[in-house]
Amino acid sequence: MRIDVGGAAPYAVSVRSGALQDVAVSERRRALLFDEGVPRPFVDEVRSRLQPEVEVALPRGEACKTLTVFAEVLSTLARAALPRDAAVIGLGGGAATDLAGFVASAYLRGVAFYTLPTTLLGQVDAAVGGKTGVNLPEGKNLVGAFWPPKGVWCDTATLAALPSATFREGAAEVFKHGLIADPVLCDDVVSGGFGPHAAHLEEIVGRAVKVKADVVTRDLTERGERAHLNFGHTLAHALEAVTGHALPHGEAVGYGLHFAALLSRRLGGEDVSKLTERFLAYQRPRSLPDFAWQDVAPFVARDKKADSRGVRFVLLEKLARPYVAHVDEADVRVAFDEWHAFVRGMVK
Structure with a gap:
């Protein structure tokens, strides 16, 4: 392709x-x-x-x-x-x-x-x-x-x-592109059998690349639409930082996608959290150390999407309909607590 x-x-x-x-x-x-x-x-x-x-x-x-x-x-x-x-x-x-x-x-x-x-x-x-x-x-x-x-x-x-875990890391970005633009990619990842020898691997990779290529063609320097590609990444980057990059990027994104789904639902968006739960079941990311909101909050505050009004989050109105908005910290904290409880439950 x-x-x-x-x-x-x-x-x-x-x-x-x-x-x-x-x-x-x-x-x-x-x-x-x-x-x-x-x-x-x-x-x-x-x-x-x-x-x-x-x-x-x-x-x-x-x-x-x-x-x-x-x-x-x-x-x-x-x-x-x-x-x-x-x-x-x-x-x-x-x-x-x-x-x-x-x-x-x-x-x-x-x-x-x-x-x-x-x-x-x-x-x-x-x-x-x-x-x-x-x-x-x-x-x-x-x-x-x-x-x-x-x-x-x-x-x-x-x-x-690639080690199988490293391949599954990259699947987080394929899945993310499905959530924000091409929902068929979500099914390609979580329906079973997605790996380096999967049927139609080149087509799946090509479609995922096309999602990003189309966005950056319209907005190279992230003045608008390109920020949508950061769905799930605000918390993901904070998780990488708070773990000293012991948590690989793709696994951090997997966790971050679920948080973004919960936050989107809280703000009235379509509930895609069952999809992100299925992705985490496929990816099987390593367990996180226990930490609280105050541990990740400083890194979230320094997210590159932040502006003078505060942190902006990429959210979903519904599948393939992303948007960017400032979110009250109270809503972020509620979604974080829900996400944190789910993640702790994954360990058990």
């Missing part, structure tokens, strides 16, 4: 098994940044096709999304005298491509960027849309830039190499 992303800097997303064999980069000088956890055959495939003159192995997962790693990579490119007409290629999961894109946006005030996501979460979410950045101790994704890639290749063959 080919999905086109429009806007001021259009590009295409290729989705197929074997897509890494199609990678084409026009810039002659190249730097390859890859997650050290990517299986060696995939790294070798990209290396043989692109012949990068600079290679940087990044720490696995969220450990690479720090200002320290960001600065170290920039220094590596500078020592190699990589010029402005060079390209940075990011290979790996969403964290690695986020870091690689931020490096590309900042080095010499911006060089070409290409992304090769190897996880389900990376393919259907992080690699598409041009959001790049790193985390701070104060919260998730608080430093970054919008820097669209020139091309994205989603090789679904890489998904078979």
Whole structure:
């Protein structure tokens, strides 16, 4: 499948098994940044096709999304005298491509960027849309830039190499895209059999990518509609922060989707909480440490959707009808307490 992303800097997303064999980069000088956890055959495939003159192995997962790693990579490119007409290629999961894109946006005030996501979460979410950045101790994704890639290749063959829990992490973003835009995707995930060898996997990944591609084409810099893609993420990012990123992003999103469903219901929206309960039963996220609202509240307050009036939440009027609103803390607390009781019950 080919999905086109429009806007001021259009590009295409290729989705197929074997897509890494199609990678084409026009810039002659190249730097390859890859997650050290990517299986060696995939790294070798990209290396043989692109012949990068600079290679940087990044720490696995969220450990690479720090200002320290960001600065170290920039220094590596500078020592190699990589010029402005060079390209940075990011290979790996969403964290690695986020870091690689931020490096590309900042080095010499911006060089070409290409992304090769190897996880389900990376393919259907992080690699598409041009959001790049790193985390701070104060919260998730608080430093970054919008820097669209020139091309994205989603090789679904890489998904078979993922641990099953990592695949199910990425399913949270597929399911979220179903909730906000394409309800059939919800059924694809929770009806049974959704895994790296699922029938029609390429079609499912492609449809999930298209949801995001359509949104970011209309609103690249999150002035409006793009905020809908953050459904479930306000609490999710807080959970990641409060656990010191011991809770993976996809599992945090799974928990966050259920909270957002409960909050939406409290504010008069369609009750989709049974759907989000089914998703959590499919995903089987790890147990959370016990904590109270006051533990997560500071991170919620620093959510990037907040404005001078306070925190804004993405909610559902009904399936495929998201909206953004400020919510009274009293309502948030009631929904949180309900969510907290449900999560504690999952442990028993």
